[in-house]
Amino acid sequence: MNFAPWQRSVFEAAHGSLAEGRLGHALLLVGPEKMGKGEVAAILAKRLLCASPAADGLACGQCRSCRQFEAGTHGDFSRVGFEPNDKGDKLRSEITVDQIRRLGQWFALTPQLGGAQVALIEPAEGMNHAAANALLKTLEEPSPGRFLLLVCSAPGRLPATIRSRCQRLEFRLPAKEQAEAWLRSQGHAEADIGAALEAARGHAGLAADWLAQGGLALRRQVRGDLDAVGNGKSGPVEMAQRWLGDEQAALRLRFAADLAQDALSRRLGARPPEKGGLTAPGDFSKLSAWYDALNRVRGQLSAPLRHDLLLAGLLREWRTMLLEDRKEGVAR
Structure with missing residues (x-):
């Protein structure tokens, strides 16, 4: 073994x-x-x-x-x-x-x-x-x-x-150096290991799964989708239907929540600025509430609810928050 x-x-x-x-x-x-x-x-x-x-x-x-x-x-x-x-x-x-x-x-x-x-x-x-x-x-x-x-x-x-x-x-998460060494031993590309561990919050097993199953590419896609909704290039209803249209719906919502959490952490100074990162709303309390609401939708995916309407409402709120920021010149 x-x-x-x-x-x-x-x-x-x-x-x-x-x-x-x-x-x-x-x-x-x-x-x-x-x-x-x-x-x-x-x-x-x-x-x-x-x-x-x-x-x-x-x-x-x-x-x-x-x-x-x-x-x-x-x-x-x-x-x-x-x-x-x-x-x-x-x-x-x-x-x-x-x-x-x-x-x-x-x-x-x-x-x-x-x-x-x-x-x-x-x-x-x-x-x-x-x-x-x-x-x-x-x-x-x-x-x-x-x-x-x-x-x-x-x-x-x-x-x-x-x-x-x-x-x-x-079972405890390994130290960063140990996780990186193990991911290398599994044959994953050096250039992707750091990004995968960062996205997985140091969870080597999860990082390995995302590296093998295209999770990093999906995360980048979700970030682009949020930006597209925020700047009006994509509609909230259409995006919600696309996000929920296959077996990766839960993972998309997880990535969206993670990206919002990262934005919150950067705003608090707990994480360094990210070049090319997600443009997120500037209102801390509204962004926190949005994050919590998105996780509730993710946790209810197995329930008989109109998840498309719930998610479309959240994506519409995302766009509204960014529009308000642009008016005030504080979007980051």
């Missing part, structure tokens, strides 16, 4: 606890998205099930347990996540109480290979209230050789009663 530096530190901490007999039966792997938490959890699960682990702490990859794990047929490993809805046309937006009850029944079975049983729940914050309550029974009645791995990007959405019963394994 070619661990990223932040993944290696987490795995080594878990392996050290396991070697010393201090590994909890419930582990909470927490940190920002795109940090590889799920991958590390799966590697740890494979190790916990392995009959002949290697000296470096990883699974051997050769025993019967490892072969079944790789084939996805291991009877003593259970993965819980979003299941298809009743129509089968898309995934549910939450993990249900029935799923957690089935997991509790599964944990009560005798392990098929005579070793450990390991369950992985991802995303753990996706459990609804009833599911989280049902999980407490499993957490409160630990059994030897039973392990529960919870992968979570928003631990604040988990009940404190669950968090307090888990051993926490935290």
Whole structure:
């Protein structure tokens, strides 16, 4: 396994606890998205099930347990996540109480290979209230050789009663130099690494994803779109429909919010001036409110609302704020 530096530190901490007999039966792997938490959890699960682990702490990859794990047929490993809805046309937006009850029944079975049983729940914050309550029974009645791995990007959405019963394994953003070195090792162009890390606020995993998927180009496009709306070259309604017209809608809104936040930071002197940056409104309070409203729309994209009208209204407000600035000669 070619661990990223932040993944290696987490795995080594878990392996050290396991070697010393201090590994909890419930582990909470927490940190920002795109940090590889799920991958590390799966590697740890494979190790916990392995009959002949290697000296470096990883699974051997050769025993019967490892072969079944790789084939996805291991009877003593259970993965819980979003299941298809009743129509089968898309995934549910939450993990249900029935799923957690089935997991509790599964944990009560005798392990098929005579070793450990390991369950992985991802995303753990996706459990609804009833599911989280049902999980407490499993957490409160630990059994030897039973392990529960919870992968979570928003631990604040988990009940404190669950968090307090888990051993926490935290994924932290790496130092800038370490992040840059890792991105180089992944084959990304040197000229783009700095810009990607800056846009991702130092999040190397997110920067790598954007570099691989064209995220930087999309961010530049969003900046140009905001300028076009602001100077009257594009209409708010047409732009809103274009932004929401494909699967990248949430990312466009994120970039728009990030660009507004950057403008706020520059206005406060927290970030240096940016050559060729976004021309943003000069009214601090209005820009702050616009930023909050845009994030609310982004958070509601899955709700049955007229997002095009909401977004068009915000883009119209963006143009109005810039027009007011031009009248006063303060647009920057």
